[in-house]
Amino acid sequence: MILKDLNIVNYKNIAEASIAFCPRFNCFIGNNGVGKTNILDAVYHLSMCKSYFNLPDAQSIRHGEAFFVLEGMYERDGEDIDVYCGVKKGVKKVFKKNKKSYERLSDHIGLLPLVMISPADVILIDGASEERRRFIDGVISQCDKEYLQVLIRYNRVLAQRNSFLKEYAGMPIDADMLSVWDEQLADNGRVILERRLAFITELAEVFQVYYDRVALGREKVTLEYSTTIKENDYLQSLRGSFDRDRVLTYTTVGIHRDDITLSIEGYPVKRLGSQGQKKSFLTALKFAQFAYLAQQKGVKPLLLLDDIFDKLDADRVSQIIRIVSEENFGQVFITDTNRGHIDEILRLHAIDYKIFKVDQGVISDFKF
Numbered sequence: 315m316i317l318k319d320l321n322i323v324n325y326k327n328i329a330e331a332s333i334a335f336c337p338r339f340n341c342f343i344g345n346n347g348v349g350k351t352n353i354l355d356a357v358y359h360l361s362m363c364k365s366y367f368n369l370p371d372a373q374s375i376r377h378g379e380a381f382f383v384l385e386g387m388y389e390r391d392g393e394d395i396d397v398y399c400g401v402k403k404g405v406k407k408v409f410k411k412n413k414k415s416y417e418r419l420s421d422h423i424g425l426l427p428l429v430m431i432s433p434a435d436v437i438l439i440d441g442a443s444e445e446r447r448r449f450i451d452g453v454i455s456q457c458d459k460e461y462l463q464v465l466i467r468y469n470r471v472l473a474q475r476n477s478f479l480k481e482y483a484g485m486p487i488d489a490d491m492l493s494v495w496d497e498q499l500a501d502n503g504r505v506i507l508e509r510r511l512a513f514i515t516e517l518a519e520v521f522q523v524y525y526d527r528v529a530l531g532r533e534k535v536t537l538e539y540s541t542t543i544k545e546n547d548y549l550q551s552l553r554g555s556f557d558r559d560r561v562l563t564y565t566t567v568g569i570h571r572d573d574i575t576l577s578i579e580g581y582p583v584k585r586l587g588s589q590g591q592k593k594s595f596l597t598a599l600k601f602a603q604f605a606y607l608a609q610q611k612g613v614k615p616l617l618l619l620d621d622i623f624d625k626l627d628a629d630r631v632s633q634i635i636r637i638v639s640e641e642n643f644g645q646v647f648i649t650d651t652n653r654g655h656i657d658e659i660l661r662l663h664a665i666d667y668k669i670f671k672v673d674q675g676v677i678s679d680f681k682f
């Protein structure tokens with residue numbers, strides 16, 4: 315799958331742009347703050363129906379304007395796909411495939427699989443467990459629509475159980491009064507837990523292979539799912555936490571409290587990892603996500619590499635470019651402040667590429 319052309323009007327600092335991409339590497343070069351990441355975000359938006367940075371849509375409208383429009387022309391399995399996204403202040407967002415509006419945006423997600431690697435991903439390591447759960451849920455739901463429905467049901471029941479605990483705080487309630495919710499949480503929670511465990515098992519294996527390659531085998535890393543459910547008994551775990559839940563007035567066990575343990579040399583990456591090691595960790599994690607999506611979807615996702623060269627030594631940068639130059643990767647979009655890096659590496663790997671210059675939101679083909 316490739317993105318052939320992209321038209322942008324009023325997206326963040328880009329007033330207007332029409333870009334024709336190369337099927338392999340597309341590099342955006344420019345100084346800090348000129349709009350390189352904004353271009354990648356526009357591409358992300360067309361796949362995932364939202365900004366990578368969790369911004370409300372209106373904040374992506376260029377300051378002083380009333381709307382933004384993004385349009386991408388894709389080719390997937392020999393078929394041309396035109397995707398349109400229009401956002402106007404105070405009006406419902408319009409999202410179309412081949413000129414036909416979607417009723418639900420979730421119907422679009424997964425059609426144009428994409429993986430982005432950005433400096434903001436460090437939140438997956440340094441942030442709260444919620445960030446890691448959002449990552450797992452996001453990847454699984456791109457491949458499995460049913461998963462998202464189960465998750466929505468689970469969260470609805472969880473909210474009801476928690477509001478009951480709050481409403482009856484300090485009153486003499488017993489565990490049986492929660493059994494209606496406990497059973498539903500257990501039914502939906504088991505499905506989610508099983509899917510997440512299978513996903514992480516698959517991901518962890520590929521992740522380790524990629525980490526070894528990126529870091530040239532210099533460190534040992536692991537990725538494991540850690541659950542709050544004891545002895546695989548969901549219902550019993552909920553019942554067993556009743557006294558604590560009553561005191562704290564929220565549900566303390568379940569898939570909404572689970573996490574992924576990320577370690578390097580047996581210690582948490584969060585505390586022990588250097589900035590370059592964290593970046594290598596995240597890159598390997600995203601490469602594993604790429605492999606998973608490619609296998610599930612049967613197409614090579616788009617790969618967006620934002621600022622990948624920062625904080626990494628020359629060996630690791632070269633390894634990363636070597637990996638993404640291989641057959642199992644497809645169209646790649648890269649940003650950097652320095653053209654030297656990219657020219658040298660891409661020539662070395664003899665890959666087809668196109669370089670664009672970005673300056674204050676204006677994108678032009680780089681003149682050689």
Ligand SMILES: Nc1ncnc2c1ncn2[C@@H]1O[C@H](COP(=O)(O)OP(=O)(O)OP(=O)(O)O)[C@@H](O)[C@H]1O
Nearest residue numbers: 326327346347348349350351352373374375376377
């Ligand atoms: N809604 C908006 N309207 C106008 N400008 C915006 C809007 N949102 C963000 N910007 C501007 O976009 C610029 C940031 O662009 P971007 O993050 O793409 O930079 P970059 O080229 O990737 O920089 P770096 O090399 O530092 O990562 C900032 O100057 C910011 O003010």
